[in-house]
Amino acid sequence: MTPPAGEHRPGFYACRSDEIEPGGRVIRELNGRSVGVFNVDGRFYALRNRCPHAGGALCLGPVTGTTLPARDFSFVYGMQGRILRCAWHGWEFEIATGRCLPDPRMRAKTYPVVVEDGAVYVMI
Amino acid sequence: MIIDCDVHNSWNSSQELLPYLPPYWRDVLARGELPGGRDSFPHAHRPWLHPEGFMRTDAIPPGGGTPGSDYELMRTQLLDRYDVEYAILGGDEGIEVSTLANPHLASALARAANDWMVQEWLGRDPRLKGSIVVAPQDPAGAAEEIRRIGEHPDMVQVIVSSGSQRPYGDPFYWPIFQAAAEMGLPVAAHLGGQGGVNANPTGTGPPSYFWEAHALLCETGMGHVASLIAHGVFEKLPELRFLLIECGVAWLPAILWRLDADYKALRKETPWLDRLPSDVAREHIRLTTQPLEQPKDVRHLWSALEAIDGERTLLFATDYPHWDFDDPDRVRIPPAWRDRVLRENARELYRLPPPRAAAPQTQASTS
Numbered sequence: 001m002t003p004p005a006g007e008h009r010p011g012f013y014a015c016r017s018d019e020i021e022p023g024g025r026v027i028r029e030l031n032g033r034s035v036g037v038f039n040v041d042g043r044f045y046a047l048r049n050r051c052p053h054a055g056g057a058l059c060l061g062p063v064t065g066t067t068l069p070a071r072d073f074s075f076v077y078g079m080q081g082r083i084l085r086c087a088w089h090g091w092e093f094e095i096a097t098g099r100c101l102p103d104p105r106m107r108a109k110t111y112p113v114v115v116e117d118g119a120v121y122v123m124i
Numbered sequence: 125m126i127i128d129c130d131v132h133n134s135w136n137s138s139q140e141l142l143p144y145l146p147p148y149w150r151d152v153l154a155r156g157e158l159p160g161g162r163d164s165f166p167h168a169h170r171p172w173l174h175p176e177g178f179m180r181t182d183a184i185p186p187g188g189g190t191p192g193s194d195y196e197l198m199r200t201q202l203l204d205r206y207d208v209e210y211a212i213l214g215g216d217e218g219i220e221v222s223t224l225a226n227p228h229l230a231s232a233l234a235r236a237a238n239d240w241m242v243q244e245w246l247g248r249d250p251r252l253k254g255s256i257v258v259a260p261q262d263p264a265g266a267a268e269e270i271r272r273i274g275e276h277p278d279m280v281q282v283i284v285s286s287g288s289q290r291p292y293g294d295p296f297y298w299p300i301f302q303a304a305a306e307m308g309l310p311v312a313a314h315l316g317g318q319g320g321v322n323a324n325p326t327g328t329g330p331p332s333y334f335w336e337a338h339a340l341l342c343e344t345g346m347g348h349v350a351s352l353i354a355h356g357v358f359e360k361l362p363e364l365r366f367l368l369i370e371c372g373v374a375w376l377p378a379i380l381w382r383l384d385a386d387y388k389a390l391r392k393e394t395p396w397l398d399r400l401p402s403d404v405a406r407e408h409i410r411l412t413t414q415p416l417e418q419p420k421d422v423r424h425l426w427s428a429l430e431a432i433d434g435e436r437t438l439l440f441a442t443d444y445p446h447w448d449f450d451d452p453d454r455v456r457i458p459p460a461w462r463d464r465v466l467r468e469n470a471r472e473l474y475r476l477p478p479p480r481a482a483a484p485q486t487q488a489s490t491s
Contacts (some may be wrong), residue, residue, distance in 0.1 A: 026397075041469035049240075054451055054454055055451055055453070055454055056182075056449075056451075057182040060181060061181050061182075062176070062181060085176065085181075087180055087181040088180050088182070088447070088449050089447060089448060089449070090176050090447055098328040
């Protein structure tokens with residue numbers, strides 16, 4: 001059964017968990033904010049759809065991997081499916097934590113997510 | 125309200141140009157070899173491939189297609205969102221005609237791109253103004269094209285790529301500047317055209333990585349500024365203005381300091397020049413801001429901009445829909461300069477009318 005849209009204590013209903021395939025996302029307006037909800041290998045994460053770098057549409061960017069630090073000059077492609085690249089300038093963020101890879105002083109706003117009876121709630 | 129001096133409108137396929145080409149070149153574009161698939165535009169590609177594509181991924185039209193090809197999306201994401209008074213459209217792939225070895229093909233494609241601009245874009249919205257693409261490797265053809273379409277009231281500048289076979293002050297290119305000055309149009313060099321016959325995008329030979337190359341391509345801007353001033357193009361054509369688009373800004377003071385110093389010592393080489401290069405630049409060279417350099421301490425940027433009288437020489441640009449878009453609400457310009465940089469410098473350069481009393485109404489919003 002689909003819970004009614006809108007407020008759900010203590011969070012906001014975003015979608016049914018089966019609406020987002022692993023690797024997928026939905027964008028929702030929740031409590032006046034645009035929020036991206038992502039399914040990364042069966043776990044759900046929510047980020048504000050606003051890039052802390054320049055205010056771009058962070059959550060409309062591609063979900064990718066990236067090259068891991070490699071002092072031996074090799075190319076090791078890792079973190080597949082765990083990196084969100086901002087739709088504007090391509091800055092990389094870790095979906096699970098909001099960590100900004102190019103600038104550790106910066107962080108994307110994340111929200112806790114609760115999945116209850118197949119419904120995904122974002123705690124804003 | 126802003127005037128955005130670098131907006132990219134695209135075709136989805138080069139084949140959209142077929143109706144605008146004369147028979148022989150139409151046959152070449154329809155049946156001849158193309159650098160990519162059937163939709164690709166004839167040009168030599170730069171040797172660096174952007175590992176993510178160079179478009180804002182949220183600018184892909186809802187039904188698919190090339191970012192910048194959908195007027196409605198441009199209206200939503202740019203024109204309406206940022207209260208754009210005018211958007212100066214530069215096309216997208218058109219300036220890459222400068223990379224082609226065949227000057228006749230290059231000029232034919234440029235003419236077609238200009239007619240496509242007029243027919244497909246400029247009538248849609250009074251906020252849209254166009255750029256006349258020319259093939260710099262064909263100066264006579266370029267001058268003819270400037271005189272042909274330069275009368276169109278919504279075509280406000282001539283545009284070429286910053287990548288070139290020679291620095292633009294070279295007398296080889298003078299027919300282009302003469303025609304532009306005659307038509308009262310500024311000439312803009314937009315970042316691009318690095319490939320094919322434009323074999324020297326940087327002085328060291330090609331860098332390896334996209335970000336490395338992209339940061340260094342301002343070098344072409346340095347070469348053109350020095351060349352135009354040294355060759356006396358502005359002494360010959362005192363009304364002419366030259367605009368660098370997307371070539372960076374903060375390097376200019378240092379280059380002008382160096383040019384001034386060396387000119388003072390060796391002015392006998394260029395007897396037609398009787399004033400300092402920095403004085404010529406202040407009067408005749410304009411630069412668009414995007415992508416504006418972003419030092420940690422903004423005072424460092426502002427002191428660089430003050431050194432080139434940025435209040436009067438800088439024109440704001442977003443570069444929509446490309447990946448290094450600058451947001452007008454966030455760009456760091458000295459507050460006292462905002463009116464001039466965001467609007468009035470462009471209004472002067474392009475001779476645009478004073479602000480309209482009411483907000484512009486587009487065909488789409490009134491239907």
